[in-house]
Amino acid sequence: MSENREQIDLAATSEGLREEPGAMVIPPEAGLMGRLVDRVAYIFAAGIVISAAVLLMEVFLRYIFNRPTIWAHETTVFLCGLAFTFGGLYCTARNSHIRVVLIYDWLSPPVRRIFDILISIICAIASGFFAYAAWHMVTRAVWTPAGDIRLETTGSAWNPPTPALTKLFIFVVMILLVAQFLIFAVNYARRARS
Amino acid sequence: QEYSFKFQSSDPAGNPNFEFQKGWTELVAERSNGAIEIELLPTGSVVEYNETLDAVAAGILDGQICDSSYWAGKDPAFGLISNPVGAWSAPEQMIDFVENGGGKELMQELLGSYGLHFIGVSTPGLEAFVSRVPLDGVDDLQGVKVRTPEGPIANVFAAAGASPVNLPSAEVYTSLDKGVVDAADYSVFSVNQQQGMNDIAPHPVYPGFHSLPLVEVSMNQAKWDALPDDMKTLLEETVKEFQQTQLQGNREADEAAVEEAKAGGKITVHDWSDEERAKFRALGQAEWEKIASESPMAQKVYDQLTAYLNEKGLLAQ
């Protein structure tokens, strides 16, 4: 019992678990796309840090100089919104989305492979539906009913086109999710055969 | 029933404005002898408040009751027609413009292009302004941190010398309580009073000088077209009744709440003089032209609005 706890403790302390930044674990089944997603993720992670800086600046300008900006909050929401959306793809590539493995862990490895393949295919199909739905959303946000290009804005005093850009980005991420899940399915199938 | 519709409101369930809207759906059921049943969903039920236009257009929802300024991001014309800061000093003026002054046709043209039909207009009335600091005129706004909602109204406050702060409605209470902002656009006086806004910001300006929202009742065009003519008339007429009930009800509730606030002794209700209101409206009117230049429909709204105001002699103040 005490030995068992010792092991857990080691695994649980931050020292025991530390991964080197940049060397984050991308499973081999994620393929080239997974590695690309991992690379690009840096931009969105930076967006979170920039958001913090922008908010700090806003508080500073408002409290000290009584000069709040009209763009700080909308910029923050946009940057975090992109990070949230991309985060879903990033976790998919890392295969780190939370799952309940109560039954899964108890399955034999070959059955598990079949589960992996099926789950990946089903998630790809679902993401495909969402890409279709997101496309509907994009058409309303990017074009006027008359067919002219008009990026939907927030309607605020600053009025940035962030709603249209975010909707476009959700559409792109949904398509990338389809691709990433299919890559997983194919690679799981390959592994299962060999 | 023969027709069953789902409408989404931009108000939360317990809000008095939601109750009035619910009253409209009950009136519709009663007058149509149950032929039309409208289920009214509170804000955020199916989609977020600023996404209902798309949801109605797509046929996910059948209709909506909401502030038209939420669609300013699709066309600035929505922002101008729904809250031309400085145009109205009483709800009746705005309603007359919409119903008899060409506003209805503009709303239909705007909404129609998105696949919606404009049924009618209502409004909660002149909103009261919530403030921690005494405000008796435009000059008092100098340097005051004001929480403003979406829309060009922020520019008007900036022109008045205030510092507009962009905050979501969920953060208004805590920010006002602690003094992150000095003043805020929130709701009508009675709602502000019930939600305790006047307790933390004891210098409300009533009646407000800043906002008179145009609340649209609209529905999916195809579903509207499928209705027989008598049902269409019924919907239009009941909206007018609901609009009067809401205005009257809110006015009475506001007056009672003002009495309550005054009797409590801790809240000072400020009322601006006509000159000060005119000053703020002049600042608002300066914004119109800017908005008009942003889209062809906004220009059209601008022309119609100024023509109406000139005809009624309301612009010269």
Place this chain on the structure above:
Amino acid sequence: MWDLSFNLQALGIEAGTLVMFAMLVGLLLTGMPLAFVTLLVALIFALGWFGPMAIPLITSRVYSFVMNFVFVSVPMFVLMAAILDRSGIARDLFDAMKLFAGRVRGSVAIQTVFVSVILAAMSGIIGGEIVLLGLLALPQMLRLGYDRSLAIGVVCAGGSLGTMIPPSIVLIIYGLTANVSIGALFTASFLPGFMLAMFYCAYILARAYLTPGAVPDVDPTPVPREEKLRLLKGLALPMLVVVMVLGSIYGGIASVTEASAIGVGGVILSTILRGEFSYSLLRGAAMQTLATVGMIVWIGIGATAIVGVYNLMGGVDFVSELITGISDNPTVIVLVMMAILFFLGAFLDWVGIALLTMPIFVPIITDLGMDPVWFGVLFCMNMQVSFLSPPFGPAAFYLKSVAPPDISLGVIFRSLLPFICLQILAVALLIMFPGITGR
């Protein structure tokens, strides 16, 4: 446009609800990523109940969810946690906390509850807080030899206090929905929130003294003076950050969400003062933040998708059918409401529950002559349970997103059971003694 051979609408809302919840549990058990389980169920019901034209409501909700300003504080708290985790601040803090132990067993766990209460005063939502405690307090408690399930429970239950102690987004949304004073709700919730925290402390003490091995033994060797001073230094920087964040909120300098960014600034400043700051530290922390919020936010995305679809299906009707004509006895009605909230709390997140139940419950409560502010606090307390209760227990998911791999969701949920019991006890006390809210 497509002929879909299944029509779920034929089920009706009662059977539809049961099928939906059964499908949720069934798919969860396959090992499918949780976020995609909820998204898939939402998709199946959108398609099967309404047809393909309804699917855009899901992406619309995804859009609104990711563009919500209130959620900006989640990545801020996670970033704070990730930076703290990479510096020695957390270790020094917990070493210093040992000094305040005296001869009390389990004192670090109790102090963690106090840290949670302080964090709760800084934030109105829970995701970031649990991640913060999960990255800092959990490994430290395990390092010091605390029982794993006790440590897990303290982190999840303590982190959930964020919505029970003001500021709280749950109470704000309730206030807007029920049209009651948010200030009154905040005042009324403080004591019940503190009471719940005290229950946790009492439970820790009970475990510490009654179950051998639950907490480490008290070290009898006295700490020398110089060592004490050195350890106390570990408190300085965390205190500085706390003062900055709380000061900015209660001093009217920043809004609650902005204050979370001030926390990030304070933590970065602390690492600079300790000479630990580096580009790679910040980069690593930011990458970890992205990975963590990706998990957390997508769980929320799935949950919000289900809520939209279920509301369109007429979920409110289902709830109102459950409650109408049930009894004339106010106590029975309130108990039935609580039972419904517990049930929904197992499957849905609190925003969905509020949307489904408040339009029905609040008018009934006011008609019965009961206090809607008290009921708001009761609702908020009930949502504490919903954060922990399986199968959809957000607090467990948030902790899982940063917990070591050998701590499975099963382990977490089992650890939460006693804490759920304490929360239910608090709900019961609030019903029996409404005076706890001070009203």
